[in-house]
Amino acid sequence: MQEIESMYRVLGISAEVYAFGKKNEQMLKDRFERIDETAEYNQMKVIHAMQKAKVSEACFNYASGYGYNDLGRDTLEEVYANTFHTESALVRPQITCGTHALALALGANLRPGDELFSPVGKPYDTLEEVIGIRKSKGSLAEYGITYRQVDLKEDGSFDYENIKKAINEKTKLVTIQRSKGYQTRPTLSVQRIGELISFIKEIKQDVICMVDNCYGEFVETLEPSDVGADLVVGSLIKNPGGGLAPIGGYLAGKTEYIENCAYRLTSPGLGKEVGASLGVMKDFYQGFFLAPTVTSQALKGAIFAANIYERLGYKVVPDGKESRHDIIQAVEFGCPEGVIGFCQGIQAAAPVDSYVTPEPWAMPGYDSDVIMAAGAFVQGSSIELSADGPIKPPYAVYFQGGLTWAHAKLGILMSLQKLVDAGVCTLPEER
Numbered sequence: 355m356q357e358i359e360s361m362y363r364v365l366g367i368s369a370e371v372y373a374f375g376k377k378n379e380q381m382l383k384d385r386f387e388r389i390d391e392t393a394e395y396n397q398m399k400v401i402h403a404m405q406k407a408k409v410s411e412a413c414f415n416y417a418s419g420y421g422y423n424d425l426g427r428d429t430l431e432e433v434y435a436n437t438f439h440t441e442s443a444l445v446r447p448q449i450t451c452g453t454h455a456l457a458l459a460l461g462a463n464l465r466p467g468d469e470l471f472s473p474v475g476k477p478y479d480t481l482e483e484v485i486g487i488r489k490s491k492g493s494l495a496e497y498g499i500t501y502r503q504v505d506l507k508e509d510g511s512f513d514y515e516n517i518k519k520a521i522n523e524k525t526k527l528v529t530i531q532r533s534k535g536y537q538t539r540p541t542l543s544v545q546r547i548g549e550l551i552s553f554i555k556e557i558k559q560d561v562i563c564m565v566d567n568c569y570g571e572f573v574e575t576l577e578p579s580d581v582g583a584d585l586v587v588g589s590l591i592k593n594p595g596g597g598l599a600p601i602g603g604y605l606a607g608k609t610e611y612i613e614n615c616a617y618r619l620t621s622p623g624l625g626k627e628v629g630a631s632l633g634v635m636k637d638f639y640q641g642f643f644l645a646p647t648v649t650s651q652a653l654k655g656a657i658f659a660a661n662i663y664e665r666l667g668y669k670v671v672p673d674g675k676e677s678r679h680d681i682i683q684a685v686e687f688g689c690p691e692g693v694i695g696f697c698q699g700i701q702a703a704a705p706v707d708s709y710v711t712p713e714p715w716a717m718p719g720y721d722s723d724v725i726m727a728a729g730a731f732v733q734g735s736s737i738e739l740s741a742d743g744p745i746k747p748p749y750a751v752y753f754q755g756g757l758t759w760a761h762a763k764l765g766i767l768m769s770l771q772k773l774v775d776a777g778v779c780t781l782p783e784e785r
């Protein structure tokens with residue numbers, strides 16, 4: 355359709371960049387079809403969960419104060435439990451982010467003298483302070499909870515031998531991070547998580563297996579709770595919030611462990627009974643309803659970018675062909691101009707704050723300058739199209755999100771446009 359191309363021209367995409375994008379998109383038809391099928395399955399899973407929980411208009415009402423009998427909140431927790439096939443769930447605006455949800459799960463279910471174990475290597479950066487790998491006030495270490503980890507093997511496989519050795523009489527909770535986050539290891543498929551959990555349970559039946567599910571929800575038709583996880587945890591400003599949740603975190607799992615989390619979040623004795631939903635319920639429900647589709651759109655963007663930049667000769671992780679288990683895409687540019695141009699393109703394609711130009715800056719907690727691009731409706735939301743990269747070798751940019759495929763596509767083409775304009779990369783002759 356001629357009209358579409360002219361709209362891209364209005365937004366600043368040249369004929370050459372558009373044509374290169376179009377060619378890449380055409381090669382992805384089959385994969386996009388499979389992604390649509392997963393989204394379709396998950397859409398029905400969520401609708402079924404909502405119908406089973408008898409979601410009604412009254413669930414969207416405003417609740418304030420203590421929040422006793424907050425119908426919307428209680429029913430939403432049932433919807434999450436139905437979707438993840440767990441006994442119970444805790445889904446609250448009082449859980450401020452993913453790190454908070456994970457800290458809650460750990461703090462609530464571990465006691466002094468217990469040991470936490472990660473069989474998949476170093477956890478997400480922010481958890482280092484929660485655990486006490488890096489010193490922090492109120493860390494698990496301060497409460498006498500020890501930590502042990504076994505790294506993945508060089509080829510990304512589980513180090514079963516050392517995992518077996520690491521599990522001891524103190525091991526109480528095993529934390530498994532599904533997404534690679536900002537590391538170079540592979541993201542774990544749900545099937546692999548299931549195999550790992552089976553192995554661990556064979557060694558120690560009563561150990562709690564928790565999965566950090568951030569960025570993984572609805573990427574596959576199964577969730578870690580379908581393959582033996584006792585507890586799955588995530589953020590509502592990533593996949594399950596569908597871009598509409600303005601805040602929040604969720605935990606889904608066995609009643610006993612969720613109860614512990616509720617007692618820790620509010621107070622011993624009060625648990626799930628308090629915590630008013632303060633008018634965010636409609637967005638939580640509608641966002642969860644949209645989440646399977648939104649996740650599929652972000653996934654298409656990630657695969658499109660992988661193929662575009664792989665074809666231009668850059669290292670991309672995951673590569674253009676690999677199966678996907680989360681929505682993060684890394685591209686290694688090998689030079690600062692690549693990272694900067696990419697992020698500036700993502701910013702320029704945003705619906706919000708498109709007129710600002712991101713620059714690298716010395717962000718607290720990082721050992722190099724960092725550049726970030728985000729023009730989001732919800733601050734820091736990473737289910738919305740966003741990118742960031744530290745200005746240091748290998749000069750990799752990490753990007754994720756996109757509420758719609760068309761926006762993700764525009765963002766990626768705009769990033770390429772900026773890089774072509776800056777002379778960082780050249781398009782292949784035959785397009």
Ligand SMILES: *Cc1c(COP(=O)(O)O)cnc(C)c1O
Nearest residue numbers: 451452453478533535566568589
């Ligand atoms: C984002 C993320 C977290 C932390 O979530 P925040 O909402 O940023 O606190 C933890 N683990 C993984 C794998 C993540 O991707």
